Amino acid sequence: MGKTYDEWNQHRTRLPAGQYLVKCLGGQKTEFYLQGKRGYGKSEKIALMFQIIEGEYMGAILPMFLSSPEKGKVPQGSKYYVFWSIANGNRKPTRSRLKEMPLSKFQNKVFRAEVVTVKPKWITGDRREIEVEQPEHLFYSRVDILYELIIGDPNT
Secondary structure, three states: OHHHHHHHHHOOOOOOOEEEEEEEEEEEEEEEEEEEOOEEEEEEEEEEEEEEOOOOOOOOEEEEEEEOOHHHEOOOOOHHHHHHHHHOOOOOOOOOEHHHOOHHHOOOOEEEEEEEEEOOEEEEOOOOOEEEEOOHHHOEEEEEEEEEEEEOOOOO
């Protein structure tokens, strides 16, 4: 899984926004250094990697980035909770702790998903309040929403 993320990060995929069938290749926790309005900071995220499995862009690899739960507790309104429940056959977990909601629940399952284009911005100005889009060649695509589980045993 790590190799897939590292490969994607070197050559970020860009394709038209829209709905696609995607297969989850796996997931991992990773740290990002982000530029925000108050400067740079480190953030832990969950990166799920997906592969387009049909159509013109078949084989393209795309990430989904989710907030990593604090202290192991997964809030019910979080994307991780919602998408994990979908991967679990639209059933809630018995307990909403990350150790009882493993990333492996997504592995090798096929979902109908929404892909969006990310347009990174520079944050500048004396008070870091001016946002300027980075050059278009730095735009990339990512999976934003998992609508439904298409193929895969929700009990695995």
